[in-house]
Amino acid sequence: MAHPNASLAAFEQLWQQHHWPELVKAQLSYPDIAPVLEQLAQQPAVTQQVIGQSYLGTPIHRLSIGHGPIVVLAWTQMHGDESTATAAVLDWLQLLAQDHVGDLPKQWQSLLTLHVIPMLNPDGAARGTRENAQAIDINRDAMAQQSPEGRLLADQVKTLTPTLAFNLHDQNPYYAAGQDGEPATIAFLAPAYHPDKHVDAARLKAKQLIACMAQALSYWLPEAVGRYDDTYSERSFGDAIAGLGASTILIESGAHRHDPYRQIARRMNVMALQAGLSAWLSGVYQSYSLADYYAIPDNVSDGYVDVMIHQLTFDDGQHQPFTADVGIVAQDQGYYVDFVGDARGQRGLTEYDGTALTYRQPLKLGAAADELLTLVGGAVLLDRNW
Ligand SMILES: [Zn+2]
Known part of the structure; x- marks a missing residue:
């Protein structure tokens, strides 16, 4: 079956031809994107500005395209x-700048202005940490604004007053799209702006737009799109920005089987953003309901481990042999035993049948799992960095 949205399907083909091959890596830092930013700056449609510096002085850029009254901000x-x-956003800008615009109206640049801040936290990117160089989690700094990066984002939101905001993250690889679903390659949320989780006009639009975006992805990602938990967090930027009246959408990139560099999530981000922008301009998202939003399965944490060995027999030669499932997780370039027992409800991104095998050593939680992986003949990628 072909994708029901022919123009989005064609856009996906264009992505295949035009995405940045130099960004096919598990982790990007500023030196990876600097040459791409330079090339994008040469596109006549794109304006680029250094809007500030990280705590350690690395430039933070903003790229803009279009000059219309509807303001969209993504970071x-x-x-x-x-x-x-x-x-994903650098791919997207490259496509739009080269006039590959899918089904956006011809005059789209006079209808909206799209601002993108790629890599708000270059110091954390350089160190491979969630936090910035002050060890501050910028996404818990929306109120106190003790980080220059947090202040910068708050300033941008205040100055630009977006009507639509995209807050773009990665989630750990263990989320499932629903209790029995596939790994959640993409998860969406229209964050709450109040502990009571009110739905005002802007949040309703965000939920409708998410339903529309999830529908657009469902062709490529059946059972692999989740809906993130909307517990209110006043220190978080998405929640704070939603409180300012912007329709705010969190997109979490997640795991996909056999995709250690998350290139499927990258491509799906581009398709979601493009489908979202197009629907925002045409208004077709308004035909989606809150029920459509809630029909997206929950983003279930710990639905997966990296490797699950089912029904392995343990016999150390001294004690009673037994049979159990073993869950294994990757951490710091190694594999460790995370769970032994009945793994019902949890699956492995890679799975092995252990029924014909016997492990003959004592087993401890947290211990290195190399021998177990050797026993099942597992050749597992170690180049992942989640
Ligand atoms: Zn995050």
């Missing part, structure tokens, strides 16, 4: 070790 990598959407 990425507020958490330094979450770079999937950074590649």
